[in-house]
Amino acid sequence: MESVTSNRQLDMEALKEPRGFLRCLQWFFAMLAFATCCDFSTKLGFDIVCKDNSQATTMVTTDITYPFSIDHNPPFKFGDSPPCGIKFGPKVKDQDITFPGDFSSDAQFFVFTGVITWLYCFASIAVYVFYSSNYSDEQKNYPKVDFVITALLAFFWLAGSSAWANGLNGIKQVSDPDNWIFTSQYETAAACFKTTNDTYVYTKIGECHATSRGHFGGANVSVLFGFLNFFLWASNLWFLYKETGWYKAKQDQANLGNVETDPY
Numbered sequence: 001m002e003s004v005t006s007n008r009q010l011d012m013e014a015l016k017e018p019r020g021f022l023r024c025l026q027w028f029f030a031m032l033a034f035a036t037c038c039d040f041s042t043k044l045g046f047d048i049v050c051k052d053n054s055q056a057t058t059m060v061t062t063d064i065t066y067p068f069s070i071d072h073n074p075p076f077k078f079g080d081s082p083p084c085g086i087k088f089g090p091k092v093k094d095q096d097i098t099f100p101g102d103f104s105s106d107a108q109f110f111v112f113t114g115v116i117t118w119l120y121c122f123a124s125i126a127v128y129v130f131y132s133s134n135y136s137d138e139q140k141n142y143p144k145v146d147f148v149i150t151a152l153l154a155f156f157w158l159a160g161s162s163a164w165a166n167g168l169n170g171i172k173q174v175s176d177p178d179n180w181i182f183t184s185q186y187e188t189a190a191a192c193f194k195t196t197n198d199t200y201v202y203t204k205i206g207e208c209h210a211t212s213r214g215h216f217g218g219a220n221v222s223v224l225f226g227f228l229n230f231f232l233w234a235s236n237l238w239f240l241y242k243e244t245g246w247y248k249a250k251q252d253q254a255n256l257g258n259v260e261t262d263p264y
Contacts, residue, residue: 011132018239019146020128026232027121033225034114037107037164040219041065044099045212046177048191050084051204058083060097064214066111067104068167070174075099083191084204093187100188101174106167110226113160117153117229143243150240154233161226168219175214182208 014020045061060076076097082088088095124146131142173179181189185201192208193201200208 011129014128014132015125019236019243020125022232022236022239023121023125023128026229026236027118027125029225029229029232030114030118030121033222033229034111034118036218036222036225037111037114038066040216040222042175042214042216042219043212044175044177044210044214046181046192046208046210048083048205049207049209051206052084055084059211061212062099064171064175066107068102068107068171069104070099070101070171072102073099084202084206086191086202086204088190089186091186092190095190097189097191098187099174100180101170103167103170106163106170110160110164110222113153113156114226114229117157117233120149120153143240147237147240147244150233150236154230154237157226157230157233161223161230164226165223168216168223171219172214172216175212177208177210177213 015024041063043061043063045059048058048060050057058078062070062073062076064070075094078096082095127142127146177189181192182194184190185193189208191202191205195201
């Protein structure tokens with residue numbers, strides 16, 4: 001502990017080197033990635049219109065927010081008066097409108113990756129700036145640890161970004177009510193169920209149509225930030241590898257071979 005403390009000195013030059021400069025970029029874009037994912041929200045909505053124009057239209061909406069467990073959203077309750085005065089059949093499990101889809105695991109893994117890499121950037125920058133002599137000593141232990149962790153986090157970014165992109169595609173499907181409100185006869189949105197003849201089972205229903213299919217600009221940006229982070233972390237591996245004892249040993253061996261084969 002004493003030797004580590006004694007080697008502490010401020011060295012801002014490390015941030016001008018590729019490994020330091022890229023680590024600062026990684027810190028910034030990791031923050032953007034998980035922040036845009038957590039901050040993203042949208043909503044879906046649809047109207048249930050009665051054939052009898054004198055009856056009120058039922059407007060159904062729900063918010064879609066992080067962590068995107070849409071099936072945990074509160075159901076839309078009709079109360080004692082179902083829309084258009086319809087009477088649900090005995091097999092209907094839930095007369096209220098419930099919402100499908102749970103994409104929390106994809107989103108939470110992406111955010112977890114962003115947060116741990118953001119924190120690791122703080123730690124590694126501190127080593128670069130305050131313990132640069134330990135980073136560049138003969139044993140080269142710090143660079144090896146840095147290289148292995150960077151490779152692991154690059155893999156996490158690839159996996160997390162792919163998972164979040166897949167989850168976002170599912171959210172887009174659910175946010176368009178036309179994809180699910182006509183297909184469930186006994187739950188979810190039973191009032192809007194259509195037969196194979198494209199007619200409503202409950203004949204008092206005139207039309208069910210989407211009013212909001214969501215907007216996904218922020219979510220799309222977060223996915224792009226995720227893959228950009230993977231590129232940054234993967235690109236940094238070469239610069240970190242050159243700092244390790246593995247690279248140094250390989251270079252020394254190559255130089256020794258050149259000396260032995262030189263006749264002069």
